[in-house]
Structure formats: structure tokens, C-alpha cells
Amino acid sequence: MLTIHADSRGRALAVEGELIAATGTLPELSAAYPRARVRAWPGILMPGLVNVHGTELLEGAYHPDPREADELGTEPLTGAALDAPALDDTRRGASARRGAQRMLAHGTVAAACEPLRHRVVRDAVQRTGLVLVDRADRPAGVPSLDPFAAGVPVVFAPAPRPGSAARFAVFDVPDEARLAERGAGTCVATVLAGRLVFRRR
Known part of the structure; x- marks a missing residue:
């Protein structure tokens, strides 16, 4: 239809x-x-965003389940904080799925990544429909679900x-x-x- x-x-x-x-x-x-x-x-219809920190947000971070909010909070955990949850394949895949869904909730239609090392992460992201695009090097800035808060130029997907x-x-x-002022949470x-x-x- x-x-x-x-x-x-x-x-x-x-x-x-x-x-x-x-x-x-x-x-x-x-x-x-x-x-x-x-x-x-x-509001306004736009091409959608490309999050340049795809590797860091999908594979290098843990996105807590809402049931873990009291213990782990709601923001992605990175670095030493990743030691808190034991990341077996099941939790790693579920985290990647939640991370991709949270990207979609910020108008992200593609994530720039180096090759993802974990099959469960690749499979989980693929099932969400989020497009993965290649990148050569880690970008500057701070990984954020909101590309407007990452401290680097915002990248839009090609115009429809x-x-x-x-x-x-x-x-x-x-x-x-x-x-640009209010960010992708809109x-x-x-x-x-x-x-x-x-x-x-």
C-alpha cells in the first residue's frame, strides 16, 4: 500500500x-x-541521521535493560562501567538491540562502524533494520545517542x-x-x- x-x-x-x-x-x-x-x-521531515560512533555505541557500550535501571541507570555504560554486567552473548546481543532501537528513537537511520567483532551484535542490529556503513577510523567527539550532542559535525543520510x-x-x-538547538530527542x-x-x- x-x-x-x-x-x-x-x-x-x-x-x-x-x-x-x-x-x-x-x-x-x-x-x-x-x-x-x-x-x-x-515538525519537519528530514533524511535521517548517521551516527558516526556506531562501533562505540553498539559494541563498545552496554545499554541497560529497563529492569536494570535501579542498579545500572538508563544511560549506556562504557569503559570500566562495562564490568558491572556480565556480558555473555545473550546480554551483548540484547544490549546491541536496545542500542539500535534507541538510535532509531533519535532519528538515526545509519551507524558508521568498523567491522563489528561479535556475531550476536551484528545479528541483533541487522534485525532492527538500522543500516551499517563503513568507516575507516574512530571519529573525534563523544559517543552519544544524540548526534547533535557528540561534539562533531552532524551527518545526515542522503536526501530521499x-x-x-x-x-x-x-x-x-x-x-x-x-x-540543531534542541537535538535528536525531538x-x-x-x-x-x-x-x-x-x-x-
Whole structure:
């Protein structure tokens, strides 16, 4: 089924299956696809973010289960703090899945990584749909689920165009300047391969 995603400024994308069918304004796409389902989102529709610290966040950090919050908190554990939970394959895979889901909740559609060493991490991330892109070296800055808080230039995925993969995010802000100011925690929706993989409740 074809779906039109539109933002508060009237910008819209028509998505069919895993691909972008068309781009334009909501009136243009509604006229071109009168039977399409329309999802109207608050804020701005953007290409989605690339988190440059993928290796550090997916394999080099432990993302506590909500049931562990009293003991371990809610933020990713790194360095010496990783000694707290015993990381067998089951916990390592579950942590990677939670980390990828938390990236999706920040409008991240791709993570830049060196080759991931643990198969359970690769498998868990692959199941979430998050795209992994190669990187040569560890970037500067501080690994953060919010790329705007990492202290390095923010990288966006390629702009959606007809025939490209349907991969984008929507942030509940009025414009790009406010997005940079308020950060990726303003994400209300993330779409990967045409699927709505995150929606703020």
C-alpha cells in the first residue's frame, strides 16, 4: 500500500514498499495518489541521521535493560562501567538491540562502524533494520545517542529521491535551526526500508 508521509511545512514523500515513489508537497502527492494513506507528522521531515560512533555505541557500550535501571541507570555504560554486567552473548546481543532501537528513537537511520567483532551484535542490529556503513577510523567527539550532542559535525543520510530507499526521520521542531538547538530527542518518527520502525507514543 502506498503511504504519503507529510510534515508541518507541507513537504511530503510517497512511499511504496521499500522505496520512495515521489517527493513533493502534500497537495501534489495527494492529487497524484488519491488512494494513498496519509500520515501527517508534526515538525519537519528530514533524511535521517548517521551516527558516526556506531562501533562505540553498539559494541563498545552496554545499554541497560529497563529492569536494570535501579542498579545500572538508563544511560549506556562504557569503559570500566562495562564490568558491572556480565556480558555473555545473550546480554551483548540484547544490549546491541536496545542500542539500535534507541538510535532509531533519535532519528538515526545509519551507524558508521568498523567491522563489528561479535556475531550476536551484528545479528541483533541487522534485525532492527538500522543500516551499517563503513568507516575507516574512530571519529573525534563523544559517543552519544544524540548526534547533535557528540561534539562533531552532524551527518545526515542522503536526501530521499524517487527510486531511493525509503529512509528518513521526522523531528517535532519548526526548522533545522531549532533541530540543531534542541537535538535528536525531538524525533517523532523514523522510517527504514519503508517501515515505520519508531514512533513516539
